[in-house]
Amino acid sequence: MVERDYQHNFSRMVDGAMFNRQARERKAMTILAVLQNFFKKTSTSGLTLLNMGSSTGIIDNFLADRFGQVTGVDIDEEAVKYAKDTFKKDNLYFRTADAMSLDFSNNSFDVVICTQIYEHVPDAQTMTKEIFRVLKPGGICYFAAGNRLNYM
Helix, strand or coil: CCCCCCCCCHHHHCCCHHHCHHHHHHHHHHHHHHHHHHHCCCCEEEEEEEEECCCCCHHHHHHHCCEEEEEEEECCHHHHHHHHHHCCCCCEEEEECCCCCCCCCCCCEEEEEEECCHHHCCCHHHHHHHHHHHEEEEEEEEEECCCCCCCC
């Protein structure tokens, strides 16, 4: 097993990519299209969504207009502060949290988004168990990840 450490300030490490609103909203549109296809409907307005690794909150802000409740969590305190200060909606929440130890009840969310996060946590297996724990029965995890063949 590869030893990894947390990347507490990831949003500062990637040349502004986490603050690129146009690119992040394009990613949100892709996520939304996949989720609507899974649920076989265009409206996801009654569903609860957790975004693990929400960073600056741009994706969450976009999805909050289409879901009943959106919660973004990230270990990057600066990014979470930016999200809280920038995006304010009644159904949108941001928290600093560890993806390997979430403080949500079992079966809390219809949807969990986990994009490009597993390679940034010390124990991806523990994080995956947390995803399954907080997902409601019949829910879905939108999981995106690179692999060792992916050029970075």
